[in-house]
Amino acid sequence: MERKKLRIIGCAVLLLAIGAAGAYHFLVERAADRVAPVIEVPADTFSITMDTPVSSLLSGVTAFDDRDGDLTNRIFIEKISKFVAPGKSHITFAAVDASGNVGKKQCTVIWSDYVSPQFDLKQPLRFSSAERINVLDRITAVDRLDGDISNHVKMTLLSGTLAGVGNAEAEVRVTNSMGDTVSLAVNVEIFEASDLNAIYAPEIMLNKYILYLSETEPFIPETIVEGIKVRYVGTQAAALGITEEDTVVMPEQYGKNRIRITCETDLSAVGVHEVRYTTSLDGYSGGTTLYVVRGGDA
Ligand SMILES: [Ca+2]
Incomplete structure (x- = not known):
């Protein structure tokens, strides 16, 4: 008799435990937020000038979350890509809800007045065979974004040689921090020092x-x-x-x-x-x- 009673109590305890675990699991499931905020933009492409701070693009962007509501003031710029074309990048806006779900929106930003890096020469590429031939010493490069990028200029010899008298052709090339590369073929003249x-x-x-x-x-x-x-x-x-x-x-x-x-x-x-x-x-x-x-x- 006593053993039967114990068995019934044991079963009841087990059932209660299973029930409690199920209820707990149900509640946790309900509480978990797996839905990221949704970001909305006025247009998929923004056009700005070089003087416009990129952060100003945030002004027209909104974010709404299923649990947390309006998260517009929590939007940030997660990433600006290197140029996909000169003056054109992808920009990614992001917002995070209280449960850590990240909502993102990728758009295009175009800098309408962007100008690629430009070269200049301090003096003509004409050398005496008696002097040290350093073509890059005479080449400068400026960029609207990075300023003076002369020390990033690379050179490749296209034809001829810089080791003796004569004419050579070289390509100079430079890339700015956004990945825009420009190049120019230039002639180098080396004359005999006694000419x-x-x-x-x-x-x-x-x-x-x-x-x-x-x-x-x-x-x-x-x-x-x-x-x-x-x-x-x-x-x-x-x-x-x-x-x-x-x-x-x-x-x-x-x-x-x-x-x-x-x-x-x-x-x-x-x-x-x-x-x-x-x-x-x-x-x-x-x-x-x-x-x-x-x-x-x-
Ligand atoms: Ca959410």
Whole structure:
């Protein structure tokens, strides 16, 4: 009799335990929040200018959660991708609910006035065989995002050699922090240190050696000539009033008609153009190259 009673009590306790465990499990299930907040944006693509802080994009974005309600003031920018095209990135907004569920929304952001990095030359890529040939020393690169990125410029030799006298072609290349890479092919001239013509040729100085133009911007090549350094004083130089070697004269004094400007391509077309400026004085002739980069995102 006693044993039967104990068995019944035992069964009842077991049933109660199972029931309690089931109820507890049911309650926990009900309490668990597995639904992430939903983020809504005014448009899938945002267009801003370089001066606009990216955080300002948050102003039109909202977040709503099934349990926590409005989470708009908890939205943050989780990620901005590197450029998928120059001036175009993916931006990811995120919001987290009280249970740690993360809601995300990816959009596109376009910087409408973005400009790719631009190169310049401190001086023409013309070297004497007696000097140390360092092309990158003369190349600078600036970027709207990163500022001066000259020390990131890389160079690849396309043809010729930098080890001896002659002409070589090199490609310079730079990438900014958003992953935009630009490159430019440039000519490098190495002249024999004892070559009298190379030593005494007048040097045409430009106020820029690489010029970036928009697709439609007009350009008159002679306007970029800053001066002419006369390295040898012969009768022609003397007739111009020059008495000392290495005197820099203005184009007006030198005579604009002495400077020959040629370009084998159509300067109004989009692309890279080489404009040659050449001149002769007292039997010595020399020249300078201007690279014109027109259009694209320049
Ligand atoms: Ca939730």
